[in-house]
Amino acid sequence: MSDTTLIRGGTIVTAERESRGDVLIAGEKVVAVGEGLQSPAGAKVLDAGGAYVMPGGIDPHVHMELPFMGTVSVDDFLSGTACAAAGGTTMIIDFCIPAPQQSMLEAYRTWRERAKKATADYSFHMAVTWWGEKVFEEMGTLCREHGVNSFKHFMAYKNAIMVDDATLIASFERARDLGAICLVHAENGDLVFRMQHEIFERGIHGPEGHPLSRGPEVEGEAANRACQIAGVVGVPLYVVHTSCRQAMEAIARAKLAGHRVFGESLVQHLVIDDSVYRNTDWRSAAHHVMSPPFRAPEHQQALWGGLQGGTIEVIGTDHCTFRTEQKAAGKGDFRKIPNGTGGMEERMSVLWHHGVRTGRITPCEFVAATSANAARIFNIHPRKGTIAPGSDADIVVWDPKATRTLGVATHHSRNDFNIFEGMQVTGAAAVTLSRGTVLWQNGRLSPVEGRGRYIERPCFTDYARSQATRNTHFAPTPVQRQEFVP
Numbered sequence: 001m002s003d004t005t006l007i008r009g010g011t012i013v014t015a016e017r018e019s020r021g022d023v024l025i026a027g028e029k030v031v032a033v034g035e036g037l038q039s040p041a042g043a044k045v046l047d048a049g050g051a052y053v054m055p056g057g058i059d060p061h062v063h064m065e066l067p068f069m070g071t072v073s074v075d076d077f078l079s080g081t082a083c084a085a086a087g088g089t090t091m092i093i094d095f096c097i098p099a100p101q102q103s104m105l106e107a108y109r110t111w112r113e114r115a116k117k118a119t120a121d122y123s124f125h126m127a128v129t130w131w132g133e134k135v136f137e138e139m140g141t142l143c144r145e146h147g148v149n150s151f152k153h154f155m156a157y158k159n160a161i162m163v164d165d166a167t168l169i170a171s172f173e174r175a176r177d178l179g180a181i182c183l184v185h186a187e188n189g190d191l192v193f194r195m196q197h198e199i200f201e202r203g204i205h206g207p208e209g210h211p212l213s214r215g216p217e218v219e220g221e222a223a224n225r226a227c228q229i230a231g232v233v234g235v236p237l238y239v240v241h242t243s244c245r246q247a248m249e250a251i252a253r254a255k256l257a258g259h260r261v262f263g264e265s266l267v268q269h270l271v272i273d274d275s276v277y278r279n280t281d282w283r284s285a286a287h288h289v290m291s292p293p294f295r296a297p298e299h300q301q302a303l304w305g306g307l308q309g310g311t312i313e314v315i316g317t318d319h320c321t322f323r324t325e326q327k328a329a330g331k332g333d334f335r336k337i338p339n340g341t342g343g344m345e346e347r348m349s350v351l352w353h354h355g356v357r358t359g360r361i362t363p364c365e366f367v368a369a370t371s372a373n374a375a376r377i378f379n380i381h382p383r384k385g386t387i388a389p390g391s392d393a394d395i396v397v398w399d400p401k402a403t404r405t406l407g408v409a410t411h412h413s414r415n416d417f418n419i420f421e422g423m424q425v426t427g428a429a430a431v432t433l434s435r436g437t438v439l440w441q442n443g444r445l446s447p448v449e450g451r452g453r454y455i456e457r458p459c460f461t462d463y464a465r466s467q468a469t470r471n472t473h474f475a476p477t478p479v480q481r482q483e484f485v486p
């Protein structure tokens, strides 16, 4: 059990500032931040000299032991939260995905049960996969009684969990009235369905058919539709895994129009391009099958620009891992390859190496993208996402000089493949604390099954709600014309 810990002599970085100082932790909370803090008798002292002391990462887009495409993703809440901690991430937000016609509350209880083994904290977005009075009611119950303030909509995966525009609109309105935020997987599922069929009929059966069936236009169209519908309805929107210029432009337009829209990209999409699908090694190409797919390099440049310019607030991973024998279900038919890659453990090192070390973003912006913005958007700030008296002691001591070679030999995921294989990165978690308890130190993980907690996320306040529901479409703000007086 943790009691008192003093993290001494580091550079404390939050989304707002960098400052030299110490962090004092009592139990599970930060109790003091400042220079020259005295270490109380019996306190454990962690020397952070030469290191950055940052809020633990929050990955708001992961799937642990997800039943999907006829199989179940291999990282569960224990292995997942453990490998996250090895990379400096101390909280994940997973997605409860009820089957069409299934009760949301039933799915919620199933996910709560699965997540009990987690070693670090977690929360859930709820997916809206169908519509009806029961869904309407249960959205309210989840918001009011279970701390679920975010609802996810799949605009792709036709004949499975995809929702049409009518459902999207009904759910957006309900979420707006509850003070919740909506999420979308933005790809035009009808178009994907058609193109998959067409490409398969043309004789393209391998993984190279996957990106051909869901090009950037397919994503851009759906992102734009979701942004515009959210703007009309007046609900805040979070677009997950934005992978291309077209989708980013849709988000930027919506922001400029005054809509409350947030962009998320995945760290994978920042550094990996679509050449992976032309690999003649089927196994490697199949392991890169995820949706949206990897894109041509010009899109990576656009995503970096979006992150630097504020169109993209959050870098997540969509961590959803399938081993080779599971990917093999799609041998001979790319449409049947389970979609997903890993990334939770690598996210912060890859973003640090390619983002901070290249000068694209500052350490403060790094904290914003990996932790603080997610905490704010999903309404758990300042309990999470910062280092301040009263916040949870979810902290990573970050060694900016440590180097790591990413890959299967060094990762802690259960997957037998790593899309970052061989990538050398500088900047890594030296120590990771979850609510005051060390989970990762000296290259060793010490996960404790079941110590992770479910984090409730309250709905937004009346003020935030009134901001979010500003509805320019139906209730235009009257324009006051003033006489020009020279």
Ligand SMILES: [Zn+2]
Pocket: 061, 062, 063, 318
């Ligand atoms: Zn996902």
